[in-house]
Amino acid sequence: MDPLSSLLSGIRAEGSVVSHAVLTAPWNITFADAAPLTMVNVLRGGGTLLLSDGTERAITAGDTAIVRGPARFRLADEPDTVHRPHTAYEINCFTADAACAGQELDGIHWGTGPEEATSLIVGAYRASGHRHERLLRALPPVLVVSEDAEVCAWLESSAADAARLSAGSQALMDRLLDWALVCTLRTWFDRVGADAPSWYRGLADPVLAPALHAFHGRPADCWTVASLAAQAGVSRALFARRFTELMGRPPLTYLTECRMDDAASLLADTDLSIAQIAKTVGYADAFGFSTAFKRHKGVSPSTFRTAAA
Numbered sequence: 001m002d003p004l005s006s007l008l009s010g011i012r013a014e015g016s017v018v019s020h021a022v023l024t025a026p027w028n029i030t031f032a033d034a035a036p037l038t039m040v041n042v043l044r045g046g047g048t049l050l051l052s053d054g055t056e057r058a059i060t061a062g063d064t065a066i067v068r069g070p071a072r073f074r075l076a077d078e079p080d081t082v083h084r085p086h087t088a089y090e091i092n093c094f095t096a097d098a099a100c101a102g103q104e105l106d107g108i109h110w111g112t113g114p115e116e117a118t119s120l121i122v123g124a125y126r127a128s129g130h131r132h133e134r135l136l137r138a139l140p141p142v143l144v145v146s147e148d149a150e151v152c153a154w155l156e157s158s159a160a161d162a163a164r165l166s167a168g169s170q171a172l173m174d175r176l177l178d179w180a181l182v183c184t185l186r187t188w189f190d191r192v193g194a195d196a197p198s199w200y201r202g203l204a205d206p207v208l209a210p211a212l213h214a215f216h217g218r219p220a221d222c223w224t225v226a227s228l229a230a231q232a233g234v235s236r237a238l239f240a241r242r243f244t245e246l247m248g249r250p251p252l253t254y255l256t257e258c259r260m261d262d263a264a265s266l267l268a269d270t271d272l273s274i275a276q277i278a279k280t281v282g283y284a285d286a287f288g289f290s291t292a293f294k295r296h297k298g299v300s301p302s303t304f305r306t307a308a309a
Contacts, residue, residue: 003199003216003258004185007135011036013123013177024117025077026086033092034070035124036132039181045118049142050074050082057142064184065144068136077118091122123177130308131265138197145187198247198254207232207242211251219259220282225251255282260296263289267301268308274301 023029023045031038040049046060052071056079059065067073076082189196202208211228215221228251229239243251259281266277278289293301 002203002213004135004182004189004203006216007132008182008185009131011125011127011132011135011181013125013174013181021089021120021122022117023077023087023089023120026081026084027089027118028074028076028081028086029089029091031067031073031075031091031124033124034072036069036127036136037125037181038067038069038073039123039125039177039184040065040067040075041121041180043119043121045077047075047077047118048079050076050079051141053141055141057144059144062147063144064147064180065142066139066181066184066188067142068139075120091124123180125177125181130268131262134261138200143184143188145184145191198249199258202243202247205242205246207234207239208246211239211243215255216258219262220280222282223255256292256296259283260293263293263301264297264304264308267305277301 040059042059042061042063042065044061046058046063049055049057049059049065049067051057051067051073057065059075074082076086189200194201199212202212210233211231214231215223215228221227225240226236228243229236232239234242240251243254247254249257263277263281266272266280267274270277272280274290275286278284278286281289283289283292290301293304297304299307
């Protein structure tokens with residue numbers, strides 16, 4: 001499994017969808033989910049995202065915005081809408097006694113709004129465990145990717161099919177938003193180029209990609225610089241030099257970081273023993289693993305597990 005797929009494996013759109021909303025100005029939406037990620041697709045019209053740190057980001061038709069949680073944020077037709085009379089909505093999918101939206105948003109409207117109305121599809125993503133946290137650290141508070149009209153039309157048509165409440169409609173919408181999240185993140189990482197996380201940049205390199213796929217596919221193997229270079233089909237010296245230049249640290253340092261991040265997720269999210277986790281992430285015994293974990297994370301595996309619980 002490649003790094004992006006692995007990091008996304010613990011974050012999903014599961015029954016947490018505002019399928020469609022048509023809003024006539026002035027309006028203001030508060031996102032109160034504390035979701036790790038929230039995605040807003042603007043099909044028509046537009047608005048301004050208002051983040052808790054004071055950031056304002058305008059989005060318009062064709063834009064897909066991904067907002068990193070868990071802080072509350074707002075989307076308004078105009079920034080000053082919050083200070084004057086407006087129609088207020090709140091999205092809160094993840095509390096037991098709350099619907100995924102207010103009554104007005106929960107009703108699905110297709111093509112009934114005026115031409116100037118803003119039309120949105122929103123997905124809030126749940127997290128199971130801690131594996132996604134490494135992905136969140138690589139993202140800005142908000143990122144925006146612009147798509148062409150054909151993509152928006154296809155997304156709106158697919159959402160319309162899902163919103164008819166036929167058999168499988170919720171699963172269809174959830175998978176649609178999962179697909180959209182992956183595509184948006186890949187597009188954004190490609191566009192930011194050198195500012196993308198090293199684990200993503202490496203997958204685009206013809207020398208490093210085979211070695212990275214091999215390691216992430218079999219992290220428990222006894223990897224060395226020589227064995228990784230063999231996967232890449234180059235000399236040990238060339239591989240080590242290229243890896244360090246592109247990834248910003250030596251190969252074995254990267255491997256240790258990934259193993260420790262995987263171990264942290266397993267400690268927090270599973271009941272596996274420390275010895276079992278050690279073998280899963282490539283250590284022969286619990287003692288060697290515990291020493292490496294404490295050196296990397298600053299606490300022992302058992303202390304980390306207790307704090308996570």
